[in-house]
Amino acid sequence: MADDRRTHRSHVSYIDKSRGYYGAQGYPQxxxxxxHQEVPFAALEKPLAESRIGLVTTSFFERKVAVAGxxxxxxxxxxxxxxxxxxYNKDLFWDKDxxxxxxxDTYLPINRLREFAARGRIGSLADRFYGVPTxxxxxxTSRRDAPQILEFARQDELDAVVLVPL
Amino acid sequence: MSLVARHxxxxxxxxxxxxxxxxxxxxxxxxxxxxxxxxLGNPAGKPGDVEMQxxxxxxxxxxxxxxxxxxxxxxxxxxxxxxxxxxxRQHFMKVDDSNRTALASAGDQRRAAQANAKADGAGRG
Numbered sequence: 001m002a003d004d005r006r007t008h009r010s011h012v013s014y015i016d017k018s019r020g021y022y023g024a025q026g027y028p029q030x031x032x033x034x035x036h037q038e039v040p041f042a043a044l045e046k047p048l049a050e051s052r053i054g055l056v057t058t059s060f061f062e063r064k065v066a067v068a069g070x071x072x073x074x075x076x077x078x079x080x081x082x083x084x085x086x087x088y089n090k091d092l093f094w095d096k097d098x099x100x101x102x103x104x105d106t107y108l109p110i111n112r113l114r115e116f117a118a119r120g121r122i123g124s125l126a127d128r129f130y131g132v133p134t135x136x137x138x139x140x141t142s143r144r145d146a147p148q149i150l151e152f153a154r155q156d157e158l159d160a161v162v163l164v165p166l
Numbered sequence: 167m168s169l170v171a172r173h174x175x176x177x178x179x180x181x182x183x184x185x186x187x188x189x190x191x192x193x194x195x196x197x198x199x200x201x202x203x204x205x206l207g208n209p210a211g212k213p214g215d216v217e218m219q220x221x222x223x224x225x226x227x228x229x230x231x232x233x234x235x236x237x238x239x240x241x242x243x244x245x246x247x248x249x250x251x252x253x254x255r256q257h258f259m260k261v262d263d264s265n266r267t268a269l270a271s272a273g274d275q276r277r278a279a280q281a282n283a284k285a286d287g288a289g290r291g
Contacts, residue, residue: 011203012255013189021259024266025273034168036195039236040175048231058167095205098246098254099212105219106208109184112216112223121227132170146173153179160180160230162223164209165167165187 034138044160051159053122055080055129056149057108058166059087059101073133075148077156080110080129092134092166107166126156134165168194175236182226185209192239198229199239204246205254211244218244 019030044051060073061082086104094101105111113125130152135141153161168191171181175197182198185191186209191199202209202222211219222242229238245251261269 010252010255011188011201012258014187014206014259015189015193017259020261021269022273024261024269026270026277027273033190034194036172039195039197040172041197041233041236042175042178042180043234044180044230048227051230053227053230056167056170094207095254095258096207097257098205099207101207103208103213105216106210106213109210109219109223112210112219115220116223116227121224132167134167138169141169142173146170149170150174150177150179153174158179160182161171161174162182162184162226162230163167163171164184165191166207166209 031136032138046159048122048160049120050123052124052126052157053113054126054153054156054158054161055108055110055113056161056163057087057129057131058092058134058164059089059107060131060133062088073135075133075145075152076131077128077152078131079127080125081127083108083110083129087131089166094166101166107164109162109164113162123159126158128152128156168196171196180230182229184222184226188239192237195237197236197238198226198233199237200226200229200242201239202242202244204244205258212246 015033023030084104086102087108089101101107108129110125110129113122116122117124130149132145132149135145168183171183172195174181182200183191183196184200186202186204186206188201200222211222225240225242229240246254
């Protein structure tokens with residue numbers, strides 16, 4: 001096969017893969033992924049070098065055990081300094097056979113953004129970062145989690161947000 | 167996570183998503199997206215590779231500054247495994263004749279465990 005030709009797209013479709021994977025486990029109903037035709041867009045209102053940037057992760061400080069009727073995870077805000085030792089994410093959906101998450105900056109680039117702040121590329125990285133559950137329920141994400149993250153962002157007077165789903 | 171990004175954008179706060187699940191993020195629809203064609207787990211760069219992490223994070227900052235319309239995706243130039251880059255893609259959540267029976271059995275066991283937990287009232291309260 002020529003290296004510059006393919007019969008399928010090269011990047012992984014997780015929507016296709018997960019449908020096949022859970023279907024093979026006998027779950028007849030495929031997960032309904034979020035889909036939107038319209039996409040909102042907000043422009044940066046001040047120069048990046050004067051902007052306070054926030055970070056959002058899907059990792060948590062510790063394992064949270066699910067209970068009947070829903071998870072125990074709720075959105076949170078915490079000090080970036082407290083995350084430098086790493087966060088817990090073994091319960092999340094990622095490729096544990098091919099990589100690891102022992103290096104915080106591979107999924108929550110606090111140190112890299114502080115370096116950009118030190119160089120003047122951004123105004124600052126906020127003192128707090130935020131965590132949001134990867135919830136099966138779109139409703140909980142949209143009606144509970146997203147407004148909470150917005151409230152945190154307003155409290156911290158953020159100008160822009162970098163979201164890094166694992 | 168993409169739903170959160172959309173909510174922030176609707177409230178006037180610019181966002182950029184840094185991720186590796188391209189289809190999930192783009193189907194949901196976000197304003198700005200930096201895509202690395204990597205196994206899920208290290209969307210902001212490979213472990214220990216500070217230079218790569220700096221480039222990926224820098225690309226996110228570039229998008230915050232320069233994107234002028236929604237659904238702006240940029241792809242980082244990095245390759246996970248230059249020798250065999252299809253290996254990890256094919257391995258993840260693989261379903262074929264080698265594991266089909268095991269997957270079906272695992273699903274049955276999980277449903278049985280969930281049914282038992284429900285009958286016992288375990289995990290409530």
